[in-house]
Amino acid sequence: MPDRAEQIDEFESLFRRAEREPYVWDETPPGRITLITDAETREAEAVRENVQQYFPRLPQNASWKLIGGSDFSSVSELLGLLEREPADLVVTYRHLHEPSPVPQHSLGACVDLLTQATSQPVLLLPGTAAAPLPLPGGACREVVAVTDHIAGDNRLVNQATAFCPDGGKLYLCHVEDEAVFNRYMHAVSRIPQLDTDVVRQSLAEQLLKEAGDFIQACREGIARHRPAVHTESRVLMGHHLSEYRRLTGESAVGLMVMNTKDSGQLAMHGRAWSISVEFVDLPLLLL
Numbered sequence: 001m002p003d004r005a006e007q008i009d010e011f012e013s014l015f016r017r018a019e020r021e022p023y024v025w026d027e028t029p030p031g032r033i034t035l036i037t038d039a040e041t042r043e044a045e046a047v048r049e050n051v052q053q054y055f056p057r058l059p060q061n062a063s064w065k066l067i068g069g070s071d072f073s074s075v076s077e078l079l080g081l082l083e084r085e086p087a088d089l090v091v092t093y094r095h096l097h098e099p100s101p102v103p104q105h106s107l108g109a110c111v112d113l114l115t116q117a118t119s120q121p122v123l124l125l126p127g128t129a130a131a132p133l134p135l136p137g138g139a140c141r142e143v144v145a146v147t148d149h150i151a152g153d154n155r156l157v158n159q160a161t162a163f164c165p166d167g168g169k170l171y172l173c174h175v176e177d178e179a180v181f182n183r184y185m186h187a188v189s190r191i192p193q194l195d196t197d198v199v200r201q202s203l204a205e206q207l208l209k210e211a212g213d214f215i216q217a218c219r220e221g222i223a224r225h226r227p228a229v230h231t232e233s234r235v236l237m238g239h240h241l242s243e244y245r246r247l248t249g250e251s252a253v254g255l256m257v258m259n260t261k262d263s264g265q266l267a268m269h270g271r272a273w274s275i276s277v278e279f280v281d282l283p284l285l286l287l
Contacts (some may be wrong), residue, residue, distance in 0.1 A: 021152040021210070023217040025225050027162050029059045030088035036078065036110075038069035038096060038129040047132075051091055051125070054135040054254070054283075056165050069097070075113050082118060090114060090122045093129040094280070107276055115260045115286050121159060122260075124276065124284040133281055140254035140283070144171040146244055147259060148271065151214040157222075159287060160257040166228035171253065172218055173234040174211035175243045181207075204237060211235045240271055241278060248282065257285040 035051070037044050044066045052058055065085055072078040082090070095108035106112075107124075114122050127133030145160035147153060150172065157172060164170045181204065189196040212235045219231045234247065247253065256279060260272040276284060 021214045023221045024154045025221045026158050032063050032087045033089045034065045034087035036067045036092040040068050044068055050135055054140050056139050057163055075110050087120055090120055093125050095128040122286040126281045141168045142253045143255045144173055144253045145257045146173045148177050150174040151210045157218045163255055164229050169230045171232050172215045175240045176207050176237040178237045208235050255283045260286045
């Protein structure tokens with residue numbers, strides 16, 4: 001029978017065997033953009049111009065389609081419009097077709113379904129359809145991609161890079177969920193054959209190392225293709241909302257990019273939902 005040290009070595013080796021995730025560069029600008037608002041044409045045009053000014057990386061020759069409040073009366077009608085004329089990017093607000101006051105801690109039925117039933121990214125503008133907030137003055141200069149599993153997530157990194165202008169700053173942020181980690185460590189502590197302290201240290205180091213290695217590969221790839229973009233790595237363990245609040249409070253982040261889809265359910269996954277309802281005054285790109 002192997003002794004405890006050998007068992008620990010075998011446990012640690014499982015993580016060392018994992019191959020380092022490569023970064024694959026891709027930047028396909030959106031050629032077709034659909035803006036969905038409750039406003040009529042003149043107001044919608046003003047929103048479109050504001051979005052283009054705030055995000056200068058959006059192609060100037062992109063084809064824009066405006067869907068206003070009188071163009072649909074239900075979520076199914078809205079999805080039908082998008083199916084007939086697919087878009088590469090959807091721009092919209094929370095709580096479409098929902099009168100004020102609206103529940104604060106939700107996104108509204110339309111946005112909930114858009115993020116789960118369609119494949120295109122959804123750019124969520126600040127505020128709600130009934131009470132939109134203006135985009136900050138000037139152009140967006142800083143973008144952050146946030147996740148708890150960044151290794152191998154090329155799409156997240158590439159979408160965030162696409163919105164970051166030359167001379168801007170891109171934060172690649174991985175927050176390992178401390179509560180989940182502690183729950184697993186509690187289970188490990190009940191296995192007498194394992195040294196809990198050794199496992200805790202080794203596992204934490206490996207999880208953060210994998211994220212850090214992938215981010216480093218991303219930074220090197222971005223430097224080759226977009227050398228005018230400055231990148232920063234944020235890899236840590238903690239509570240995701242607290243860490244994202246800290247980052248946005250310490251910087252001038254003008255766009256947060258995150259994944260929303262959960263392969264095991266139709267609803268938006270929990271972390272993305274909590275971020276989406278928390279950061280109401282910040283533009284969000286939902287993938």
